[in-house]
Amino acid sequence: MGLQDSYTTVPSAEIDQRVARLKQALNEAGLDAVLITHNIGILYWTGTMQSGYLFVPAVGEPTLYARRSLERALGEASVHTVSLGSFSRFGATLNRDYPTLFGGAVAPRVGADLDTLPAATFLKLNGLVASAFSSSTVAGADLQQDSQPKQPSLLEDASALLRRVRMVKSDWEVARIEQAALALDEALQDALPELKEGISELEWIAHVEYGLRIRGHIGTMRLRGYNQEVLTGMVGSGAAAAEPTYFDGPAGGRGLGAAAPQSVSTKRFVRDEPILIDLGCCIDGYVIDQTRTAVIGQLSERLQFAYGTAERIMREAERLLVVGTRCSEVYAASLRMAADAGLADHFMGFGADQVRFLGHGIGLEIDEWPVLANGFDIPLEAGMVIAVEPKFTFPGIGVVGIENSYVVQPDGLPPRALTRTGERLIER
Amino acid sequence: MGLQDSYTTVPSAEIDQRVARLKQALNEAGLDAVLITHNIGILYWTGTMQSGYLFVPAVGEPTLYARRSLERALGEASVHTVSLGSFSRFGATLNRDYPTLFGGAVAPRVGADLDTLPAATFLKLNGLVASAFSSSTVAGADLQQDSQPKQPSLLEDASALLRRVRMVKSDWEVARIEQAALALDEALQDALPELKEGISELEWIAHVEYGLRIRGHIGTMRLRGYNQEVLTGMVGSGAAAAEPTYFDGPAGGRGLGAAAPQSVSTKRFVRDEPILIDLGCCIDGYVIDQTRTAVIGQLSERLQFAYGTAERIMREAERLLVVGTRCSEVYAASLRMAADAGLADHFMGFGADQVRFLGHGIGLEIDEWPVLANGFDIPLEAGMVIAVEPKFTFPGIGVVGIENSYVVQPDGLPPRALTRTGERLIER
Numbered sequence: 001m002g003l004q005d006s007y008t009t010v011p012s013a014e015i016d017q018r019v020a021r022l023k024q025a026l027n028e029a030g031l032d033a034v035l036i037t038h039n040i041g042i043l044y045w046t047g048t049m050q051s052g053y054l055f056v057p058a059v060g061e062p063t064l065y066a067r068r069s070l071e072r073a074l075g076e077a078s079v080h081t082v083s084l085g086s087f088s089r090f091g092a093t094l095n096r097d098y099p100t101l102f103g104g105a106v107a108p109r110v111g112a113d114l115d116t117l118p119a120a121t122f123l124k125l126n127g128l129v130a131s132a133f134s135s136s137t138v139a140g141a142d143l144q145q146d147s148q149p150k151q152p153s154l155l156e157d158a159s160a161l162l163r164r165v166r167m168v169k170s171d172w173e174v175a176r177i178e179q180a181a182l183a184l185d186e187a188l189q190d191a192l193p194e195l196k197e198g199i200s201e202l203e204w205i206a207h208v209e210y211g212l213r214i215r216g217h218i219g220t221m222r223l224r225g226y227n228q229e230v231l232t233g234m235v236g237s238g239a240a241a242a243e244p245t246y247f248d249g250p251a252g253g254r255g256l257g258a259a260a261p262q263s264v265s266t267k268r269f270v271r272d273e274p275i276l277i278d279l280g281c282c283i284d285g286y287v288i289d290q291t292r293t294a295v296i297g298q299l300s301e302r303l304q305f306a307y308g309t310a311e312r313i314m315r316e317a318e319r320l321l322v323v324g325t326r327c328s329e330v331y332a333a334s335l336r337m338a339a340d341a342g343l344a345d346h347f348m349g350f351g352a353d354q355v356r357f358l359g360h361g362i363g364l365e366i367d368e369w370p371v372l373a374n375g376f377d378i379p380l381e382a383g384m385v386i387a388v389e390p391k392f393t394f395p396g397i398g399v400v401g402i403e404n405s406y407v408v409q410p411d412g413l414p415p416r417a418l419t420r421t422g423e424r425l426i427e428r
Numbered sequence: 429m430g431l432q433d434s435y436t437t438v439p440s441a442e443i444d445q446r447v448a449r450l451k452q453a454l455n456e457a458g459l460d461a462v463l464i465t466h467n468i469g470i471l472y473w474t475g476t477m478q479s480g481y482l483f484v485p486a487v488g489e490p491t492l493y494a495r496r497s498l499e500r501a502l503g504e505a506s507v508h509t510v511s512l513g514s515f516s517r518f519g520a521t522l523n524r525d526y527p528t529l530f531g532g533a534v535a536p537r538v539g540a541d542l543d544t545l546p547a548a549t550f551l552k553l554n555g556l557v558a559s560a561f562s563s564s565t566v567a568g569a570d571l572q573q574d575s576q577p578k579q580p581s582l583l584e585d586a587s588a589l590l591r592r593v594r595m596v597k598s599d600w601e602v603a604r605i606e607q608a609a610l611a612l613d614e615a616l617q618d619a620l621p622e623l624k625e626g627i628s629e630l631e632w633i634a635h636v637e638y639g640l641r642i643r644g645h646i647g648t649m650r651l652r653g654y655n656q657e658v659l660t661g662m663v664g665s666g667a668a669a670a671e672p673t674y675f676d677g678p679a680g681g682r683g684l685g686a687a688a689p690q691s692v693s694t695k696r697f698v699r700d701e702p703i704l705i706d707l708g709c710c711i712d713g714y715v716i717d718q719t720r721t722a723v724i725g726q727l728s729e730r731l732q733f734a735y736g737t738a739e740r741i742m743r744e745a746e747r748l749l750v751v752g753t754r755c756s757e758v759y760a761a762s763l764r765m766a767a768d769a770g771l772a773d774h775f776m777g778f779g780a781d782q783v784r785f786l787g788h789g790i791g792l793e794i795d796e797w798p799v800l801a802n803g804f805d806i807p808l809e810a811g812m813v814i815a816v817e818p819k820f821t822f823p824g825i826g827v828v829g830i831e832n833s834y835v836v837q838p839d840g841l842p843p844r845a846l847t848r849t850g851e852r853l854i855e856r
Contacts, residue, residue, distance in 0.1 A: 006694050008685035039655040039674075049689050051655055051674040069672035069781050076686050112547075118654050119542040119550035120585050157548050206641040213634040218688040219659035220648060226546050227467040227479055231647035231659075244497035246467075246479040252497075257436035258504050259713025259792070260646035261477050266434050285687025353497050364687070 008284040010047035014172055015078035018045055019062055022165050026058035032101055032108035033057040034158050035125065038116040040222060040364050041162060043285065048076035052084050053125075055094065063097060065090070087124075091131035102132045111158025116224065126155050163224075163369045167361055168383040174407050176286035177362065177385060178418050180217075181405065184281050184288050185420035187211030195428055197271055197296055201235045201264040202256070208232065208279060217281040221289075221366045230366055233280050233289070234263040238273035241399040244353035248367070250391040251276055251349065251399040271297040274307075274398035276391070277426075280366065287366050289387040290419040291403030294426035299400070306392040307400040307425055309341045313390040314402055314423075317358065317372075321386065321406055321415040327376040334358045334372075334390055343392055350393040359388035362405055382410040385418065436712040438475035442600055443506035446473055447490055450593050454486035460529055460536035461485040462586050463553065466544040468650060468792050469590060471713065476504035480512050481553075483522065491525060493518070515552075519559035530560045539586025544652060554583050591652075591797045595789055596811040602835050604714035605790065605813060606846050608645075609833065612709050612716050613848035615639030623856055625699055625724055629663045629692040630684070636660065636707060645709040649717075649794045658794055661708050661717070662691040666701035669827040672781035676795070678819040679704055679777065679827040699725035702735075702826035704819070705854075708794065715794050717815040718847040719831030722854035727828070734820040735828040735853055737769040741818040742830055742851075745786065745800075749814065749834055749843040755804040762786045762800075762818055771820055778821040787816035790833055810838035813846065 022045060026034060036042055036054040042064070043049040045056065050073035052066040065084040066073035073081050085093060095102040102108065110129055114122065169177070191207040209232050213219065221230045228248060236242075236253035245252025245262040253276075254265035269275060278291040293307055313334045320330045338347035348355050361368030362385055370376055370384060386408070391401025402423065406415035450473060454462060464470055464482040470492070471477040473484065478501035480494040493512040494501035501509050513521060523530040530536065538557055542550065597605070619635040637660050641647065649658045656676060664670075664681035673680025673690040681704075682693035697703060706719040721735055741762045748758045766775035776783050789796030790813055798804055798812060812835070819829025830851065834843035 005696075006685075007682065008687070010686055037654075043687055048686055049674065068674050068676075071672050071781070072674075072689060076689075114547040114551070116654075117547045119540075119545045119547045119583075120587060121654065122547035122550070123542070123585075155547075157551075159548060202644070203642055206638050209641060209647075210634050210638045213637060214631055216630070216684060216694075218684055219637075219691075220657065226465075226544075226549065229648065244499050246477065246496050246500075248496075254435065256644060256646055257434075257712050258438055258476055259436070259471055260710075261500060261504075263647075266644075268433075282688075284685050353499070 009076060010078070011172060012047065012078035014170060015045065015047050017170065018165070019056065019079065022056055023058055025161050025165050026056070026111070029161055030109065031058060031111045031156070031158065031161070033098070034111040034162070035129065035155065036113055036162070037121070037125070038113045040224070041113055044166060044364060046077040046079045046081070048073045050076070053090070054079070055098070057098060057101060060098070060100070065093070091128040094129065094132035107133045110155055111161060112155040113159055113162055114155065114157040115159035122155065129155055166363060167369045168381055169363060169385050169407065170383070173286060173363060174383070174385065174418070176284045177288055177405070180281050180283040180286055180288035181290070181418045181420050183212060183215035183217065183283055184279060184290060187215060187281070188277070188279065188421055192426070195275070195294060195296070196269065198268050200266050200268045201237055201240065202266050204269070205232065205235045205264045212281040216283045218283070218285070221280050221282045221287045222364060224365045224367050228367070231263070233278045235275065235277050235279070236264070236399060237267060237269050237275045238398045239396050240265045240267040241274070241276045242350065242393050242395050242397060244349070248355060250355050250389060250401070251278065251393060269296060272299070274299055274303055274400045276399045276401065278403060285364050287362050287364070288419065289362050289366060289403060289405055290421060291389055291391070291401055292421055292426055293400045293402065294428065296428050298427070299425070303394070303398070303400050305341070306343055306346065309338065309343060310390040310392060310401045311423065313337050314388060314404060317388045318406070318415060321380060321388070321408055322412050323382055323408060323410065324379045326379055327370045327372050328374050330372045331358045331374060346392040346394060348391060350395050358390060359386050361385060362387050380408050382408050384408045437504060438506070439600060440475065440506035442598060443473065443475050445598065446593070447484065447507065450484055451486055453589050453593050454484070454539070457589055458537065459486060459539045459584070459586065459589070461526070462539040462590070463557065463583065464541055464590070465549070465553070466541045468652070469541055472594060472792060474505040474507045474509070476501045478504070481518070482507070483526070485526060485529060488526070488528070493521070519556040522557065522560035535561045538583055539589060540583040541587055541590055542583065542585040543587035550583065557583055594791060595797045596809050597791060597813050597835065598811070601714060601791060602811070602813065602846070604712045605716055605833070608709050608711040608714055608716035609718070609846045609848050611640060611643035611645065611711055612707060612718060615643060615709070616705070616707065616849055620854070623703070623722060623724070624697065626696050628694050628696050629665055629668065630694050632697070633660065633663045633692045640709040644711045646711070646713070649708050649710045649715045650792060652793045652795050656795070659691070661706045663703065663705050663707070664692070664827060665695060665697050665703045666826045667824050668693045668695040669702070669704045670778065670821050670823050670825060672777070676783060678783050678817060678829070679706065679821060697724055700727070702727055702731055702828045704827045704829065706831060713792050715790050715792070716847065717790050717794060717831060717833055718849060719817055719819070719829055720849055720854055721828045721830065722856065724856045726855070727853070731822070731826070731828050733769070734771055734774065737765065737771060738818040738820060738829045739851065741765050742816060742832065745816045746834070746843060749808060749816070749836055750840050751810055751836060751838065752807045754807055755798045755800050756802050759786045759800045759802060774820040774822060776819060778823050786818060787814050789813060790815050808836050810836050812836045
């Protein structure tokens with residue numbers, strides 16, 4: 001397999017560029033610093049995923065306060081790394097290490113990843129960051145500089161800013177995603193001969209997952225959303241695929257029970273029903289996302305028409321996925337095409353369980369920005385990587401559709417597909 | 429496999445008992461209600477894992493405000509379930525549905541699972557719950573009842589209370605854990621013939637995971653801790669097993685790279701090194717946790733002695749795992765035995781990366797309560813299920829140890845082991 005004694009690390013030049021972009025974003029937003037607590041943010045901006053807190057000032061050098069394992073963090077991080085030490089003294093530590101920020105007369109504006117940070121820890125950190133500033137009153141410094149009363153700073157929600165900085169991928173990141181796409185295609189091709197009548201969704205995904213794992217899949221695709229989980233995606237056949245779920249996607253699948261109410265079920269494949277194969281994997285931290293539709297036998301004319309509509313929407317999305325298009329325009333175009341085909345009620349889920357997007361960014365997480373959705377009016381930029389997934393749900397019958405992941409190219413060039421598996425309906 | 433067209437649901441009698449215990453705990457703590465936001469809590473107290481908010485008053489009936497999928501939530505939940513409706517009007521909804529609580533003169537004390545709830549959502553919910561109370565001023569009710577000024581309520585941290593209620597398992601839950609233990613033993617026995625020199629940790633765990641998956645493993649073992657993840661555990665050989673990680677366990681393993689810095693690596697098995705096989709799985713939502721040590725060839729005398737010490741600590745833990753023993757006593761006894769064996773520095777990790785516990789509760793999550801640790805002074809109760817995992821780490825050499833999961837029995841009886849795999853060192 002070639003996977004012997006390998007251990008992928010993040011090049012320090014990547015980290016330097018990412019930190020520079022983050023500092024620029026902080027300056028533009030008027031934030032003085034950001035405190036990053038989530039493992040994926042720490043990985044992205046340091047190169048290590050060890051636990052701790054990453055403090056990035058708008059001016060000056062970031063510091064990773066590593067909790068565990070300090071030894072591994074020191075070996076992997078490309079930013080200045082020290083021991084977190086006593087958590088209860090973290091305020092004093094920040095005051096000592098960033099005297100310009102915390103020693104002045106005005107409380108600094110400090111952001112944090114409040115979309116992931118648990119409230120209990122937030123309340124503690126909030127107090128510690130406030131004390132980092134309050135403790136400077138002991139020194140009595142700069143009190144003459146400003147007539148405003150000292151107010152302890154409060155951690156602001158910098159989630160959107162942090163997600164925006166990560167939207168545009170470097171060549172190195174795109175290459176990681178392509179590697180995941182290749183592994184997925186190989187594992188899928190290996191498993192397709194086992195896609196037979198009488199085999200259950202669970203049994204078949206176990207084949208695919210074995211193939212993904214030996215190629216380096218870390219075992220899960222990381223998701224940012226609270227209470228969401230995805231391991232390798234879903235394989236859903238017939239009515240089971242069309243069952244509504246809590247999962248924030250167009251098709252969740254029946255699942256194995258109330259405690260795993262999405263993805264594969266123990267339902268067996270039967271002839272002439274659509275089989276939705278929405279799979280991905282995560283290698284070196286980067287995920288790919290791809291969907292193909294298969295059938296053992298033949299789909300009804302109605303499902304063939306719906307599948308063809310999904311392919312046509314994909315062609316239109318490809319035309320639109322160029323620098324400058326607003327994300328919301330791509331979604332609006334897909335809604336129009338689904339409506340024109342008479343399939344509006346079935347598009348991206350059915351009825352009350354429809355989701356309101358056509359695609360989503362992928363990278364270290366499966367639910368990155370941008371989202372192809374109403375209100376997401378930012379223009380596409382070169383380097384954005386987006387999974388586009390037009391799908392049609394027919395309750396009691398099944399789900400058909402397709403999903404490719406693309407990287408937006410510079411200079412108005414068409415997007416480059418990162419997913420490797422041939423399009424077309426898979427007929428067996 | 430017998431896993432055809434099965435979909436496990438939670439018996440409503442289970443839910444009734446769990447809700448009754450929660451209401452009793454709320455009354456004892458002086459809380460008027462709790463708002464549960466985490467999917468595992470919602471599953472535990474309703475029987476469905478669909479997204480939404482579960483409101484449980486200390487007096488009266490709980491309501492699940494389901495967001496997605498309402499249809500599936502209505503079919504699975506054993507508590508009163510309604511549509512969440514507009515999130516921004518959730519305060520008014522609570523005021524309408526619980527007038528006794530929110531319509532009085534004194535703000536109710538409402539707890540929530542602040543150990544998991546992201547801060548950004550916490551801040552929104554906090555405002556909504558406060559408005560549920562404030563909005564009652566419109567009705568002008570009960571103002572004469574209390575001279576205190578009306579204060580908007582703030583969500584309190586009820587994490588500890590919620591975790592305590594879940595510590596004691598029902599017979600139905602124990603049977604689910606035993607089912608996971610059986611699947612793990614079968615998958616392990618299937619894969620042991622492939623444990624050979626030259627095979628990598630990754631390749632071998634892929635065999636085990638295939639066996640777990642076809643037996644119904646949902647693909648991950650859920651963890652409550654922020655930034656922690658575990659899929660099926662770890663297989664670590666020689667020096668790779670002994671590398672320190674962020675993972676809150678005695679042995680994390682080298683992992684596949686900076687983006688997956690724990691669990692299996694691509695290192696191949698070689699002769700005469702310890703291979704730590706710390707595995708589990710999750711079936712019907714319930715996890716099992718088990719560790720065995722293997723060797724291809726023979727362990728050094730020093731490692732054999734350490735392994736024997738781990739077994740002796742396990743025997744002592746079994747003696748102590750009876751109703752009434754304080755959790756901290758079991759940990760203290762293990763520390764004494766490790767020190768008496770001259771292995772204090774190697775016990776439960778090495779040096780700065782040692783963890784400070786001997787075992788942990790398991791159930792819907794792998795990091796449940798109680799913890800066998802200092803400060804955890806509550807007495808053991810019948811029905812608690814605890815994974816006990818004495819291990820010794822030797823940097824550059826490897827990790828040896830053992831882990832069994834037990835359910836505490838009533839009436840001073842010895843604990844019942846739920847893990848199925850025979851003890852003894854696995855020599856090949």
